[in-house]
Amino acid sequence: MCKTLLLGVSMLMVATCCIAVNAQLLKGTRFLYGPPMVAVSQLGLDADVTARNAMAVNGSSNVYLTGSGTVGSAGADWLTIKYNVSGVEQWRAILNGRGNNTTTDEARNIMLGPDSNPVVVGSSSLLAAGGRRCTTVKYDAATGKELWRYWPSLPAATPAWSESLCFGMAINSAGNVLMVGRTREQFNFGNADIYVAKISATGSLLWHQTLANGAYAPGIVAPNTISAGSDDLAAFVTVDSSNNVYVAGRTQESATNYVWAIFKIAATGGAPSWRTNVGGSGDSRVRGVAVDAGATQVAVVGSRESRPG
Numbered sequence: 001m002c003k004t005l006l007l008g009v010s011m012l013m014v015a016t017c018c019i020a021v022n023a024q025l026l027k028g029t030r031f032l033y034g035p036p037m038v039a040v041s042q043l044g045l046d047a048d049v050t051a052r053n054a055m056a057v058n059g060s061s062n063v064y065l066t067g068s069g070t071v072g073s074a075g076a077d078w079l080t081i082k083y084n085v086s087g088v089e090q091w092r093a094i095l096n097g098r099g100n101n102t103t104t105d106e107a108r109n110i111m112l113g114p115d116s117n118p119v120v121v122g123s124s125s126l127l128a129a130g131g132r133r134c135t136t137v138k139y140d141a142a143t144g145k146e147l148w149r150y151w152p153s154l155p156a157a158t159p160a161w162s163e164s165l166c167f168g169m170a171i172n173s174a175g176n177v178l179m180v181g182r183t184r185e186q187f188n189f190g191n192a193d194i195y196v197a198k199i200s201a202t203g204s205l206l207w208h209q210t211l212a213n214g215a216y217a218p219g220i221v222a223p224n225t226i227s228a229g230s231d232d233l234a235a236f237v238t239v240d241s242s243n244n245v246y247v248a249g250r251t252q253e254s255a256t257n258y259v260w261a262i263f264k265i266a267a268t269g270g271a272p273s274w275r276t277n278v279g280g281s282g283d284s285r286v287r288g289v290a291v292d293a294g295a296t297q298v299a300v301v302g303s304r305e306s307r308p309g
Contacts, residue, residue: 053066053067053068053106053107053108053109053110053122054066054067054107054108054109054110055110056110056111056112056118058112058116058141059116060085061085062082062083062084062085062090062141063082063083064080064081064082064083064110064112064118065080065081065083065110066078066079066080066081066107066108066109066110066120066122067079067107068104068105068106068107068122076104076105076106077094077095077096077097077105078093078094078095078096078105078106078107078120078122078124078137079092079093079094079107080092080093080094080095080107080110080118080120080139080144081093082118082141082144090144091143091144092144093137093139093144093146095107095120095124095135095137095146095149097124097125097126097132097135104125105122105123105124105125105132105135106122106123106124106165107120107121107122108121108122108123108166108167108168109121109122109167109168109169111169111170111171112141112171113138113171113175113177113201114171114173114174114175115175116141117138117139117140117141117147118138118139118141119136119137119138119139119169119171119177120136120137120138120139121134121135121136121166121167121168121169121177121179122134122135122166122167123135123163123164123165123166123181124151126151131162131163132163132164132165133151133152133153133154133163133164134151134152134164134165134166134179134181134195134197135149135150135151135166136149136150136151136166136169136177136179136199136203137149137150138203147203148202148203149203150199150203150204150205152164152197152199152205152208154183155183155195155208155209155210157183157185157210160185161183161184161185161210162184162185163183163184164181164182164183164184164195165181165182165184165233166179166180166181166195166197167180167181167233167234167235168180168181168234168235168236168237169237170237170238170239170245172239172243172267173243174201174243175200175201176198176199176200176201176206176243177198177199177200177201178196178197178198178199178237178239178245179196179197179199179237180194180195180196180197180234180235180236180237180247180249181194181195181233181234181235182194182195182232182233182234183195183210191230191232192230192231192232192233193210193211193230193232194210194211194232194233194234194247194249194251194261194263195208195209195210195211195234196208196209196211196234196237196245196247196263196265196270197209198245198270206270207269207270208270209270211232211234211247211261211263211272211275230251230252230253231252231258232249232250232251232252232261233249233250234247234248234249234250234261234286235249235286236248236249236286236287236288236289237289238289238290238291239267239291240291240295241293241294241295242267242295243267244264244265244266244267244273244295245263245264245265245266245267245270246262246263246264246265246289246291246298247262247263247265247289248260248261248262248263248286248288248289248300248302249261249286250284250285250286251277253279256282256283257279257280257281257282258280258282258283258284258285259277259278259279259280259284260277260278260279260284260286260300260302260304261275261276261277262275262276262277262278262286262289262298262300263275264298278300278304279304280304280305280306281305281306282304282305282306283305284302284303284304284305285302285303286300286301286302287301287302287303288300288301288302289301
């Protein structure tokens with residue numbers, strides 16, 4: 001069932017029903033938007049455009065698309081393309097992770113900053129042996145030149161995190177970039193916690209952290225003594241007029257039960273101000289978050305599953 005929850009700055013206020021539509025912007029081997037449908041070979045790729053990710057449009061109706069495609073034989077890379085109002089390609093930018101291997105580099109979201117330059121968030125490979133990091137890249141809107149690229153190191157943890165994957169983003173009025181996703185323990189067997197990072201408008205880390213994980217903790221996974229735990233992630237983030245950050249995701253509370261987890265985080269330093277869990281008895285998923293102009297209420301949309309018994 002699709003739900004919208006309206007949250008006060010300090011408490012849950014009201015819940016109402018709604019319908020949510022998750023638009024698919026890239027599909028199969030062809031872009032749904034941009035020029036007329038073209039074959040993969042005409043896009044200069046060797047295989048599928050595999051991503052179904054994001055687009056942005058500026059005030060002149062130029063369109064920016066981002067996703068992932070296979071270029072060569074070393075796994076999927078980021079692909080970002082700008083089209084003008086007539087659908088004519090202006091430039092394209094490809095990002096190949098430093099690992100340059102079969103690990104997929106995934107561009108997941110794109111937004112335009114206050115300076116109208118596009119910023120893309122996703123994950124990229126760092127080592128030939130695998131392992132990915134959340135990655136943010138800013139491009140010049142006119143030429144597609146990469147202005148800067150940043151991938152934060154992993155927060156300290158025991159056992160250590162092995163990778164971070166980012167899915168959602170927001171840009172505040174100063175041009176600082178917020179990105180959210182998850183961190184995972186080695187070999188993907190253990191904990192996955194919600195991850196959030198704030199990157200400056202010039203491409204440096206302001207703060208990052210993992211947020212409190214869910215209650216599910218069944219034990220240790222042999223042979224690497226990685227603590228099995230909750231499979232948590234966040235894909236949606238927004239900011240208010242004071243640049244406070246609101247993160248919406250889900251945490252695992254039992255083997256079959258996921259709940260919504262909504263956080264307010266201070267603009268400076270990244271300390272959580274509050275957390276609200278919205279429960280169900282099944283596979284609940286968040287699909288969006290927004291805050292009103294007065295920063296008094298937060299709206300969250302998604303699905304909540306209730307199972308008998």
